[in-house]
């Protein structure tokens with residue numbers, strides 16, 4: 757597997773220099789995963805991902821298989837189209853909380869030759885929750901009428917039968933009795949624009 761070159765050193769962005777690049781992947785023009793960074797397996801393991809998410813298992817598959825929820829898939833798909841169309845690097849902050857920590861992240865989409873796009877995920881900072889919140893993803897088996905909806909981008913949560921998105925701190929669930937959630941993208945994140953990253957020289961790879 758090819759090792760992807762770090763691009764952090766030449767970046768000018770909102771992202772601080774202490775941001776940590778966690779993983780990278782490269783998609784072909786049809787959104788098939790054709791490459792992942794060497795950090796992939798370690799990162800998957802740290803997130804307790806199962807073997808279906810190992811580097812060797814994800815290469816050759818569509819990115820859609822690894823995104824939870826139709827609206828999350830459509831959301832990323834439209835960003836990838838924008839990236840290819842504009843031929844510019846896009847980025848957006850998002851959250852990827854663990855049960856114990858708020859994890860402030862950034863996703864970057866960088867257009868490469870032949871319609872390929874490199875997706876990089878950076879950890880900007882972490883902040884401990886007052887008490888842990890354990891979630892169980894039931895997107896494939898439940899509906900928004902039955903369970904809490906979690907926004908894939910900001911990680912806010914919405915109770916069934918309500919229209920209010922609340923921060924995760926307002927919910928409680930233990931490891932023994934995790935909160936069932938399905939994934940979607942909240943209205944605020946749907947309309948939040950992807951920003952263009954400027955000032956970065958063309959990547960040399």
Ligand SMILES: [Zn+2]
Pocket residue numbers: 907908909910911912941942943944945946
């Ligand atoms: Zn959101």
